[in-house]
Amino acid sequence: MRYDCIIIGGGIIGTAVLDRLTAYRLNVLLLEAQDDVASFATRANSGIVHAGYDCEPGTLKAKYNVRGNSVLWKDAEELDVPNLKCGSLVVAREDGLKGLEELQRKGNISGVKTEILDAAATRRIEPNVASDIAYSLYAPSAGIVSPYQLAIGYADRAILNGGEVRLNSSVTAIEEIDNGYRVTAGGEMFEARAVVNCAGNNGAPVNDLVGAEHYDSVYRRGDYFVLDNTERKNVHTVIFPLPTAAGKGILVAPTADGNVIYGPTAVDTVNGDTASTADSLDALRQNVPLSFDKPAFNKCIRVYSGLRTLIGHDFVIGESKLCKNFFMAIGICSPGLTSAPAIADDLSQEIAKKLGAERKKDIVTVLPRRKTLERLLEDGKQLNELVKEDPAWGRIVCRCEKVTEAEIIAAIHSPLPATTVDAVKRRTRAGMGRCQGGFCGPRVMEIISRELGIPLEQVKKGLGAEIARYRVKEVE
Amino acid sequence: MMNDFDVVVIGGGPAGMAAALAANEQGARTLIVERDVRLGGILNQCIHQGFGLHYFGTEMTGPEYAERFRKRVAQQNIEVMLESMVLALDEDKTVTLLSPQRGLMKIKAGAVVLAMGCRERTAGAIALAGTRPAGIYTAGMAQKICNIDGYLVGKEVVILGSGDIGLIMARRMTTEGAKVKLVLELMPYSSGLKRNIVQCLDDYDIPIMYSHTVTRVEGSPRLTGLYYAPVGKDRKPVLAEEKYIPCDTLLLSVGLIPENDLLSGMDIRMSPVTGGATVDQNRMTTVGGVFSCGNVLHVHDLVDNVSREAETAGKNAALWALGSHNEQPECVNVTASDGVRYALPQRISAKEGKIRLFFRVGNVYKNGRLSVVSGGKEIAFRNFRVLAPGEMGSIDVDAAAIEGDVNVRLQL
Structure with missing residues (x-):
């Protein structure tokens, strides 16, 4: 089978790219190893739409986070995906004001509106922060979305617009052929003029399959508790501690589906490891009360863990310098979910230009509101x-x-x-x-x-x- | 507003059917609302023997026990709505339900009997560490897949918890050709009936390790094995002694939770110990005209006791609905202490007659005295050889002897 473009990976990035590419006159195929899209990192993350204040200004993370935040809300509405712009707080004790100011400074450079709140103002937004919280950084543009439903929504809309998704199709080989690539997946061969590597945790290995740039990945696992929806009334916004080198820290957040999550931890591990550990869950039990006053671990209905890949300190996005028409969107750790729609906008434009494709005239933009x-x-x-x-x-x-x-x-x-x-x-x-x-x-x-x-x-x-x-x- | 029914019973399992029959016997217009396609509740999947010895004087299977009640219900003028899920219950006893035959409808009741049963604690609820593979089931779900659908969930089985369904499933999976390798119990004693330990484990040479738990599970997408370890006095696993056992199935029998989600909007006083409502000897909750019985009230060991308790609730629901002057009666409180985890009913209004108090203890106790005290005097007692958490006990008191709050306790 011959396509204009093959996307490898049906996570949030791959499905968003598929969605955007199907707006052009292109034959696009997405290959997903599993029996559904959103089967790995996309189904097991925090589901936060980040504001973008904490990203290092000038990085791809900062650029796509900030732009993604504005695009994502519109996408979620069009695709009928549960979402809520509930804002976020980074909470700090007396000694943490400097840290908040530093975050605010970065946010200002990146164009993210934030506000530093005192103890009383913090509690007007979230009455249940820990008793010794003295300040917070409030970001009104942050919120929550169902990450897997967003990916499913992208895939559904893309299919309605002529895109193709093949599940159970793990990519085992990619070779350069005249004017493109031959991709072997699930025992079948597919050819395309361009390939996009959106393979998530397998991003670097997929690059190696074709001989594109080699990257060393760090795999970082995060464990979470999911709480009964009876706890939703106690959580009004996304509550972060001050970030550290390991990441944004252990958050307390509502989910778009009406539950509450505590997590993630940040444990460096090997690819494929999504097994939570007793130690890691204990770390959550100890850390959540530091920022949140109403922990309810006895209302846990599920624990889960997700794995994210870090390649250096930033996302890797764009065309390979070694392989023509081989594009990459890999190393997409946090804030990858928020960034996905903006990354997809840029990549699809670049690919369409390279392939000389024009935009289609009539495409489906709004999915019918689901009956529930x-x-x-x-x-x-x-x-x-x-x-x-x-x-x-x-x-x-x-x-x-x-x-x-x-x-x-x-x-x-x-x-x-x-x-x-x-x-x-x-x-x-x-x-x-x-x-x-x-x-x-x-x-x-x-x-x-x-x-x-x-x-x-x-x-x-x-x-x-x-x-x-x-x-x-x-x-x- | 006229009531559509005198008594609406929510749930058509053993409790619901017995309550409805008792309400009907008092002349109440009675409705059973059941979410499944047939009456009988969890009995329908309990195809083992062990039901009815106390109530019918003969031992039978769960479906047989249910069938006897189904027949009685069918012979009476009791309305039954199947495949009907109650979505809301208001304090004025309006029941909102949804069914494929009738759509969304509201029914006004004179009295309501809660008989929704219980659900099982899950792997999530105990924050089981490790991967999240297929192959981990609550014992009741595996039982349903086995006895109703005709499939076996796996071949190499470990069971965590020694609740009765877990023990029953150890035997059931074994007779179906699976290898049940090990049963692990966190506590130093079983939470199930002694007879089930003997008949379901000992008779099949299935080992049980007390004071042990699963520390983590392994395998993706299917379970391939798990680690387990002994627990210390604090019930935390001693990881230095962790061991591995390969298996493709883990069944959980780690507790049952009365399914009272429907009551979240109502001002019904709940018991943090039982997970059910608190009730008086008529099984009436703190909302007048709302009664509770069976496993939604407190988890029973024997269906025979469920049926009897439900008859009390159903009869009194009818009396409430048909009565002209209804008020919450004055009550004394019933408390539990000194080794007794709870006693039920939690309130007594009766001034005369025999009241049967049900209770559970919090540990295994040997050679002591169970004592019921009221007004500084012991009004009932029973010497015992063994009391265990897995077996619900009962003791009768004479209501006329009650002078002030009642306390149930152990003397060792």
Whole structure:
């Protein structure tokens, strides 16, 4: 198969680039190793839309963070992705004022509006900061977004605009051919005039496959607690400590889906490691109370950990100097989520120019607002009409998050179909509540099995893993 | 506003069915709202023996026990709404529900019986460290997949926790050909029934290690093994003694949580110990006309006790709904101390008659005296050889002897 451009990697960067490239007259293919997009760092991060004050002025991080912050809110609205511009606070004790002023100075250079607040003003924004917090840096442009839903939204819109996504297609070889590249993925070969490396934690290895610039990566793991949505009322904004060399520090934040997270830690490790450790979780238990007065570790419903790659001190973005028409967006650690739309804007423009492509005239920009039970409950009459047409709207499958069978069926038949229990979870929240799929998991499996016409034992959790492995009485 | 029903029972498991039958017997117009496609609740997946010895005088399986109640419900003039999920419950006893047959509707009740049961604690709730692979299930979920759907979740199994469902699943997975390699229990004693330890572990040579826990799990995307270690007096793992065991499945039986999320907006006094509402001897909560019974009130060991408790709640819900002059009665408080974790009911208004107090202890106690004290006097006692947290106990008191608050305690 021949394409104009192949994107390697279906994380937030790859899907955003796909979304932007499909606005041009280009045949674009995205190759994703896993059975859904947003399967690694994009599904396991803080989900923060950063303001950008803390990035070193003049870096790509600063540039794309600040620009990304303005673009991302619009994208999230167009794609119907949960988001909230709830602002952020960097909180400090008496001795921390200098640190806040330094952050503010950097922000000023990068053009980020912030305000230093005293103890009382801080508590007007967040009453639950720790009792000895004396100052804070308030950034009104910061907020939260569902990172995986944003990536899914980009993929869905791109598909509607003619883009193609191939899942289960791990790239194993890339060779230069006349006027482009031949990419081997999932046992098949694809050719394209240009290739974009958006392979996340595998960014440097993918560069090595083709012989582009070699980079040494540092892999930094961060562990998190997810709290029951009953804790949401106690957290009003994103609360950071003063940043350190290891990163932005352990935050307390609401999530766009209505939970609360504590994290991340920052542990240097090897590629692929997303196993939380008892030590790291203990570090969260000790550190969260330093900035937050109402820690509720007993309301934990899940722990998770994410891995991010650092290449030097900045993002690596643009065309390889060694391989013509081989583009890179790698080393995308924090603030990668916020930066994604701006990075995609620039990269897609550069690629389209190189390939001589013009913008399409008619493209889909706004995805239809998803019907959810939560929304329909605001208008009971419309809900009852829907139930009359299709009883699945009245059948609640996930009781914790109140997700109906109809929403699950819609996710399975969306532009980028959800084919696993985790994929359904990321799109609908079924299984994301306090019982963690204990009740709805088997039901979701049945619905996937029925809708896709596959036997139940073939329904995967995600990342290719089976859930119900054997028929009863068939085990040897 | 006229009530649509005298009594609305939320939940159609063993508690809900027994409550509805008792309410109906008092002449109340009664509705059961059940979210599943059939009545019976968790009994439907409990295909093992061990139900009904106390209530029916004969031992049977969970589905058989449920069927007896289903038949009784069908014979009575009790309305049943299946596949119906209650979304909200207001203090004026308006129930908002959603169902595929009826859509969104509000039902006004004279009295409400809460019978929603409980859910299992998850890997997330215990902040299990390690990867997040497929292969980790609560015991009840694995039971559902096995007994209802007909699939086995894995072949090499470790079980964390010794709650009854975990023990039952140890046996069930073994008889289905899986190898249950080890059961780990954080506490120095089991949280399940003694008979289940004997019949489900000992009889199948499945080892159980007390005072041990899982320290981390390994494998992605599927579980490949886990590390476990003994715990010290503080229940923290001694990592120096950590050991590895390969497995493709980890079942969790680490506690049950009464599913009271529906009550979050109501002014019902809850018990931090049971996770359920606090109730009087009629199983009425602090909101008049709202009753609670079964595992949503406190987690039971035996369904027979659930049925009996639900009958009390259902009958009194009917009396409340059909009565003309309803007020919260004056009550004495029932407290627990000296080794007794909780006693239920937490309030008593009755002035005469026999009141059965249910209780659980917080540790294994041997050779002592269980004592119920009121007004400085012991009004009931029982000498015991062994009391264990895994077995709910009961003791009867004569309400006429109560003079002031009641305390249930151990004397060793």
